[in-house]
Amino acid sequence: MSSEPIKSPLPGFSAGAQKLIESAIEKNDLEFFYKLYLSKMVELSLTGRGKEFYEHSKSGLGDSPNELLMAKGFEAIGCLIDIDFNRCIILLDELEKTTLNLDIHTWVLQISDLCRAQINFHRGNFELALKHAYGAINSPMKSGSLDPIDQGRLIRLVCCIKLILSDIDGINQCAQDIEGVANPDELSELSHAKSAIKSMQLLAQGDYKQAYEIASAIVAIEEELNRVGISAPFDCKFVVARCLFEFSLISETLDQLDKLKTQAQKDKLDCIYLLCEVGEFRILSRNATNLPNLNTKFEALQDYLNQNQSVKSMSWLVDVAEIFIKNANNEVTRVRSLVDRNRNIPYVKLLDKQKYKNKDSELTDISYFKKLPELTSFQIIYKNLNLSKFSSEGSKRQREYLMTALAKGEAVGAREIFLRQDNKTLESIINFTSRSNSQWLESLSRACMERIKERNALLEFSGEQLTQREIEVLKYLTSGKSVEEIGKSLHISKNTMKTHLKNVYRKLKVNDRNEACKIAKTKLLV
Secondary structure (H helix, E strand, C coil), X not given: CCCCCCCCCCCCHHHHHHHHHHHHHHCCCHHHHHHHHHXXXXXXXXXXXXXXXXXXXXXXXXXXXXXXXXXXXXXXXXXXXXXXXXXXXXXXXXXXXXXXCCCCHHHHHHHHHHHHHHHHHHCCCHHHHHHHHHHHHCCCCCCHHHHHHHHHHHHHHHHHHHHHCXXXXXXXXXXXXXXXXXXXXXXXXXXXXXXXXXXHHHHHHCCHHHHHHHHHHHHHHHHHCCCCHHHCCHHHHHHHHHHHHHCCCHHHXXXXXXXXXXXXXXXXXXXXXXXXXXXXXXXXXXXXXXXXXXXXXXXXXXHHHHHCHHHHHHHHHHHHHHHHHHHHCCCHHHHHHHHHCCCCCHXXXXXXXXXXXXXXXXXXXXXXXXXXXXXXXXXXXXXXXXXXXXXXXXXXXXXXXXXHHHHHHHXXXXXXXXXXXXXXXXXXXXXXXCCCCCHHHHHHHHHHHHHHHHHHHCCCXXXXXXXXXXXXXXXXXXXXXXXXXXXXXXXXXXXXXXXXXXXXXXXXXXXXXXXXXXXXXXXXXX
């Protein structure tokens, strides 16, 4: 041991640390040094230092055949930490083959599952990610005091996947599973995982204020601890962004997504990047003036997917982006086609049930809504908000339903769910404000008026109203594209384009494209 004293800016710490080490040596306390060794491994792995992780891991190993194989396993983990996924997979494949008939094979499989769970998540293959995550969690091989951290982060990863897929039961199961992970050493990383999962559960339940507070705290803590790469708190940043959206803070939401997307590009984490992109589509598609730019953005997204074959399993997410666009254009047939081919995705099923429903669906039947549970904040708001639309209940009962939904919305910070409703519901909320002293409701009422104004601005023409498709054609005219290019982007023939143009010019009482574009800009269509 070096005779040089340990250096520390904390008074008395250096002498105390030196004394601890000397005492451990004197007592031959191997567990003390083993915990130091493991703690250093954890810190290196969470701060994105894969090469240092590998070198440090090797320092505690000898030259026996099993220890050399373990070193190869740690090298694979180092590659995972450094986001060198291809090299990591090569090493894992070699290890699994080499150790097939050896006792150490169980350990190798655990390491392999742990790494492959992360890799498949970041490549968007959630099915395989879940398979490997559960394989690692349920492995008969345990890895000492690191095990609670490994389990906690894997359950956290599973919960993130369940959140993306809107699998509410899966999220609740993760919240239950994380409580079953023993934490005798009171490891802070496991506590962070529990809080992150709690924030995701609260978000799924519609308790946006609480979810935002917890997720924001975890982001601040883990960024302060320099958690980067695959260990960065991207799950909690998603929770923060989604809560901001539900608060109807649109600019702040887009800013949060843009920052996360920029970091994901820098780290080459394709799945996070695509999730941010599609999140932007969801937000921007609600305003028809964004549609021309969104169509161009969608073409770029398709190109990105085609050029990155490692994320080809995320094609369903690109379909979701198109669903948002086509629904905004009222292209029912195309929306139905996209929904039908993605019915195995829980999130798409949820969209289909809540938003892209047919007129003759069960959602026009009041008995369907009356049977819905009211166990979570979201369920209470969703059920009562929809019941308030049935005139058959009578105006008094309708107001009571709306009052229940608004009261819960105020308690949890939900705004966007109300602003997404039809104009008639928004007008009911505005009328309701006169009977309330709530500042929150007054703010929501003003937002409702702005949302109605925003929608009506698209159709304020002196004369015959444009159809949704004609509005989209008009917006494309300002892009500078030729008629043939516009038709190709909108998937319509040249003759159909000419018919739309003729109708647009007639309704706007103009003679050419330049005049039509001028009116479009005046009327805030572009």
